[in-house]
Amino acid sequence: MFTLTNQERQVVAFLAAMALVGLGADFLIKKYIPAKSLAPFTQDLGKIDLNRADKQLLMAVPGIGEKLAGRIIAYRQKQSGFQALEELKSIQGITEYRYEKIKGAFFLRQ
Amino acid sequence: MKRPLVSLAIVFSLGILVASRIKIPFMGLYFLAALFLALILFPAKTGCRFSLSLLGLCFCLGALFLKNAQGLLPQNHISRMIYYKNSQLYLIRGMVSSEPEVKNNKTSFFFKTQSVQSANLNRSCRGDILVYLKGGSKLHYGEELILRGNLRRPFARAGPRQMSYRDYLYRRNVYFIMRVENSADMFRLNRNKGFILKRLALWLKHKMEEALFRYASPLTAAISAAMILGEKTNIPWFVNDAMMKSGTLHILVVSGFNVGIISFIIVLFLKLFRLPRQLRFWLTVFLLVVYCLITGASTPCVRATVMSVVFLFSFLLKREPDIYSSLSAAALFILVINPMQLFDIGFQLSFVSVLAIVYLYPKLKARCPAAITKVKPWQGIINGGLVSLSAWLGTAGFIACYFKIFSPVTVLANLFIVPIATLITLCGLSLIVAGLVLPGLAYLFAPVCELLVSALVAVNTLLIKLPGAYLRLP
Numbered sequence: 001m002f003t004l005t006n007q008e009r010q011v012v013a014f015l016a017a018m019a020l021v022g023l024g025a026d027f028l029i030k031k032y033i034p035a036k037s038l039a040p041f042t043q044d045l046g047k048i049d050l051n052r053a054d055k056q057l058l059m060a061v062p063g064i065g066e067k068l069a070g071r072i073i074a075y076r077q078k079q080s081g082f083q084a085l086e087e088l089k090s091i092q093g094i095t096e097y098r099y100e101k102i103k104g105a106f107f108l109r110q
Numbered sequence: 111m112k113r114p115l116v117s118l119a120i121v122f123s124l125g126i127l128v129a130s131r132i133k134i135p136f137m138g139l140y141f142l143a144a145l146f147l148a149l150i151l152f153p154a155k156t157g158c159r160f161s162l163s164l165l166g167l168c169f170c171l172g173a174l175f176l177k178n179a180q181g182l183l184p185q186n187h188i189s190r191m192i193y194y195k196n197s198q199l200y201l202i203r204g205m206v207s208s209e210p211e212v213k214n215n216k217t218s219f220f221f222k223t224q225s226v227q228s229a230n231l232n233r234s235c236r237g238d239i240l241v242y243l244k245g246g247s248k249l250h251y252g253e254e255l256i257l258r259g260n261l262r263r264p265f266a267r268a269g270p271r272q273m274s275y276r277d278y279l280y281r282r283n284v285y286f287i288m289r290v291e292n293s294a295d296m297f298r299l300n301r302n303k304g305f306i307l308k309r310l311a312l313w314l315k316h317k318m319e320e321a322l323f324r325y326a327s328p329l330t331a332a333i334s335a336a337m338i339l340g341e342k343t344n345i346p347w348f349v350n351d352a353m354m355k356s357g358t359l360h361i362l363v364v365s366g367f368n369v370g371i372i373s374f375i376i377v378l379f380l381k382l383f384r385l386p387r388q389l390r391f392w393l394t395v396f397l398l399v400v401y402c403l404i405t406g407a408s409t410p411c412v413r414a415t416v417m418s419v420v421f422l423f424s425f426l427l428k429r430e431p432d433i434y435s436s437l438s439a440a441a442l443f444i445l446v447i448n449p450m451q452l453f454d455i456g457f458q459l460s461f462v463s464v465l466a467i468v469y470l471y472p473k474l475k476a477r478c479p480a481a482i483t484k485v486k487p488w489q490g491i492i493n494g495g496l497v498s499l500s501a502w503l504g505t506a507g508f509i510a511c512y513f514k515i516f517s518p519v520t521v522l523a524n525l526f527i528v529p530i531a532t533l534i535t536l537c538g539l540s541l542i543v544a545g546l547v548l549p550g551l552a553y554l555f556a557p558v559c560e561l562l563v564s565a566l567v568a569v570n571t572l573l574i575k576l577p578g579a580y581l582r583l584p
Contacts, residue, residue: 020171
């Protein structure tokens with residue numbers, strides 16, 4: 001028989017309960033959370049759909065930081081999406097030079 | 111029971127073993143475990159019910175952990191989204207989750223997936239895949255990538271008695287291999303993802319490896335890197351083969367032997383600074399964890415690190431250190447993280463060898479005549495021989511079964527090779543530290559390392575040439 005003090009027993013019971021609750025939660029997550037549909041990457045590997053990309057994906061483009069990504073998303077929401085890549089130039093912080101640098105990273109889904 | 115952790119580890123392992131052989135529904139096991147938990151929480155006058163309930167709960171938890179890791183793949187697991195028979199191209203976004211290995215103009219690494227796209231459908235996913243990228247590419251752990259390539263299942267065993275690569279990868283929760291034919295099929299996104307401590311450890315490992323290869327010859331650097339940093343990719347095949355024949359391959363992987371030396375050096379080094387005891391303890395634990403991450407956190411290294419930490423805790427809490435309890439704590443730690451490790455050769459050899467040494471060595475020593483064991487010059491040799499014999503007796507069956515080789519020369523080989531390996535580890539570490547901090551001193555350590563590595567290879571070659579040194583089994 002285990003010779004444990006009351007406190008030790010409480011600790012053991014707590015750890016076992018936590019393990020059991022954790023396993024149960026993980027089981028439910030695995031069983032009931034389905035795969036989400038995301039904005040597709042283009043067939044040209046690495047190009048990002050400007051009208052669907054999330055903030056993190058936009059920030060992955062060299063030259064786009066958190067602020068600029070936020071402005072792109074704000075513009076997109078305001079204008080109900082980009083019609084042409086040139087519209088990027090009308091966003092504050094995207095100069096002609098920066099536009100030339102980043103335009104190759106995007107495409108617009110037809 | 112004097113050692114409750116030992117019983118719990120055994121029962122937990124039994125739960126894993128039974129769940130792997132018998133089909134038991136997850137929910138049934140879960141309710142049984144909840145019942146045992148209720149019995150534990152319900153106060154009892156006698157300790158008997160508590161002990162039995164705890165053992166029952168531990169058994170159920172072992173089985174549940176295995177079911178959860180192996181049997182229950184999430185709805186969004188990558189293996190549920192791949193139709194591997196039509197071998198179409200997939201685009202996968204994710205993160206490099208292991209240190210990339212470059213060998214034979216091919217880069218391989220584990221890749222933690224986030225989303226997968228086929229045709230125009232992009233879905234979120236989880237799960238790891240193994241990636242083979244053509245050409246050597248300077249990738250790092252924690253890099254976020256988009257990869258394009260074919261996916262296939264790993265090959266299964268060719269025969270019923272052969273080891274299966276598919277099983278090996280399944281035990282690591284890897285169900286698919288991706289082949290990326292061209293570096294143009296790889297788009298690099300973010301470089302700084304992943305666990306920051308692991309990134310730091312791997313950066314440190316690269317620096318240490320560079321220092322070794324800068325000052326030592328390729329063979330010496332490769333053997334030292336394997337012993338100290340757990341980097342085995344550069345070891346020539348003939349060295350690997352010779353060590354396998356002599357049964358001393360264990361010195362080329364980072365195990366308890368290396369972690370023991372590192373712990374000793376850390377403790378000694380920190381003592382020089384006369385730091386307070388508690389601070390010294392926490393620093394040692396931190397440095398051991400970093401070292402474990404540097405070496406790739408292989409099973410033997412994790413086992414040794416957990417054992418060392420338990421030992422350090424026992425000194426801090428002024429409790430008597432117990433090797434069986436610390437071994438059980440290490441086993442539970444590894445099995446809770448990945449219960450499929452129970453079926454891994456590395457796990458089995460690592461635990462069996464330590465258990466054999468701890469259990470058999472005192473018994474064998476007691477049978478030796480006191481006249482020999484108490485004579486000073488013979489003491490070290492006899493003790494070393496008995497430790498080696500104990501480990502060999504414990505692991506010989508496993509090695510014969512898995513690697514089809516029986517090496518009686520191992521006991522003798524360890525007597526010579528372990529002291530040389532200890533010296534190589536100490537000298538290699540000095541070379542690394544000198545190479546990083548005082549490059550002028552590195553030139554002093556490099557020739558000593560060269561000499562020791564040459565001695566190691568020569569002794570090993572000589573020993574495997576002895577008649578009956580090793581036998582290949584059918």
